[in-house]
Amino acid sequence: MKKLKMSRLFPIILTLIFLVGMGCASEDQSKSSAFIKKYKALQASFWDRYITKNDQKSKVGRAPDELIDFATMYDQKFQFPGHPKPSEATELELNDIDQALQQVPKSVFDLMGNRFYGIYLAQDLGLTALGQLVADEQGKPIGGFILIDETRIHTDANSWRTEHENLFFDTKDAKLEGVIASPKGNTHVAALRWILLHEMGHLIAGLHQEIFSTFKQGQKTSANLGFQTLSWEVKNRAYISRFEDKMLSREKLQAVKIGTKAWPEQEIVPVYEGLQQTNFPTLYAATNPGEDFSESLAAYVNVFVFHEPIFVSYRKGDSHKVFESCFSNYKCPDKIEYFQRLLKPNP
Numbered sequence: 001m002k003k004l005k006m007s008r009l010f011p012i013i014l015t016l017i018f019l020v021g022m023g024c025a026s027e028d029q030s031k032s033s034a035f036i037k038k039y040k041a042l043q044a045s046f047w048d049r050y051i052t053k054n055d056q057k058s059k060v061g062r063a064p065d066e067l068i069d070f071a072t073m074y075d076q077k078f079q080f081p082g083h084p085k086p087s088e089a090t091e092l093e094l095n096d097i098d099q100a101l102q103q104v105p106k107s108v109f110d111l112m113g114n115r116f117y118g119i120y121l122a123q124d125l126g127l128t129a130l131g132q133l134v135a136d137e138q139g140k141p142i143g144g145f146i147l148i149d150e151t152r153i154h155t156d157a158n159s160w161r162t163e164h165e166n167l168f169f170d171t172k173d174a175k176l177e178g179v180i181a182s183p184k185g186n187t188h189v190a191a192l193r194w195i196l197l198h199e200m201g202h203l204i205a206g207l208h209q210e211i212f213s214t215f216k217q218g219q220k221t222s223a224n225l226g227f228q229t230l231s232w233e234v235k236n237r238a239y240i241s242r243f244e245d246k247m248l249s250r251e252k253l254q255a256v257k258i259g260t261k262a263w264p265e266q267e268i269v270p271v272y273e274g275l276q277q278t279n280f281p282t283l284y285a286a287t288n289p290g291e292d293f294s295e296s297l298a299a300y301v302n303v304f305v306f307h308e309p310i311f312v313s314y315r316k317g318d319s320h321k322v323f324e325s326c327f328s329n330y331k332c333p334d335k336i337e338y339f340q341r342l343l344k345p346n347p
Contacts, residue, residue, distance in 0.1 A: 041070040042134055044142055047117050060098045062087035063120035063147060071147055075126045082126020082149075089121045089150045097121070097148065100192035105305055107343040108197065108297070111204045115143040119196070125149040131199030131294075133206045144203035146196065157181035157190035165312055168262045168271070168283060174316040176268060181308050190308070194298045201294030212289060228289040230334050231279055239289055247274040247286060268314055272323040279332035281310065281325045299327045300339040 040046040046066060063071070063086065071084035097119055109116065117134065129148045133141040155163070161178030169176065181190045205211050211227045232239050241247070263271055271283070280286040285295035302308045303325070310325035326332035 039070045039073065040066040041145075042132075044134060044136055047134060047143060047145075051117065059101060059116065059118040060094050061118060061120055062089055062094075063122040067120055067145075067147060068122055070132070071122060071125055071130070074130065074132075080126030083124050084126075085123040087121040087123060087150055093121070093150055093153070096153070096189055097192060100189045100196055103189070103193050103306075104196060104200065105301060105343065108200055108204070108301070111342075112144070112200065112207060115207055116200075116203065117143050117145040119146045119148060121148050121150040123149065123151055128152045129195050129199050131202035133203065141206045141209075144206060146199045146203075148195070153192055153195075154188055155191060156186045156188050157194065158186050160188075160191040161194075165283070169268050170264050171268070172265050174265050174268060174314060177313040177315075179309055179311050179313065180302055185306065185308050190306075193306075194302060197298035197301055198294045201297040202290060204297070205290060205293050211293065227293055227338060230338065231292055232289050241278070241286065243274075243278040243280075243286075246277040247271070269321060272312060272314070272321075276323060276326070276331075279326055279335050281327045281332065281335070283312075296327075296335050297339065299325060300336065300343075303327045304336070304339075 037043070041064075050064065050066075065086070068084050068086060071082070074080070075082040075084065101119065125147060127149065129146060131146050132144055134143040134145065135141050158177070158179050158181055161180045162176070163178075165178035166176055180194060181187070205227075228239070231242055233242055234240075275283055275286065278286065280292060280295075281299035282295045285292045285299075299310055302310060304327075310328050312323045314321045314323070327336060330336065
């Protein structure tokens, strides 16, 4: 299996790839500084002026031109099929985002504090949402914002999750359903809540780089140290899962990000059966340590704060299987306890 390379990424684009939390050489810092200066949306001074000018009472709004420029670069750089355009969101759509934001637990906000610059809507981003760090001139992350494609936020939670799960497979006769909400809780606001929590996970991990620090022998541990050691290890400067022998090729999960189907239909059951032998709460969490943290945060809040289910239902002919998340059946207590500590005292 091809290993996940631990690239020496610029801190400013830490959330764009794997959020590995590595230090950067002086050459990287120089490039990072040039990168920041090129895009106003990544500059701390822009956010100081923008937030003051707009006197934000809410953290939700339409993306300014500077964010559209950045999103256009992002799509080109990472080959997403978008052509970002200014928002045409209605007040009702903005209110829906704000409603989902109000449901995010205080303890999650506490991990960002005043470094969370808000949520901004645009059209045709090429992806549902993007959590992006803002850095100082030395490339140190000091805040972050979330961009959301307003054309992708109108489905209920389970329809959204079903579409998400089906990205992994070339389904033909099989029916695959993703469930993250009970019938009563199955609203589009619940879908938005999961999306926000996931992107906030990227911001939190970027702002607290110790989350991806490795444990050292004899080192005193803390709640927010070494998350990746629960599921990942480093070999030859590469992150690999501790469950490589349990799952089919993880590298295929990366294909999902550029719209390529990962597995043929006949692999659906083996893939989810393998997933149930790991401590990844969702299939997407197995992609890399950054997605693992973000999906785990969203899953924890979904199950233990809102008491909603997480499972995948598979049907083909007379065959019916249900694959429950390890957060729902408490089969990954290490990660559950990690988030209990991280979000204490206000889960």
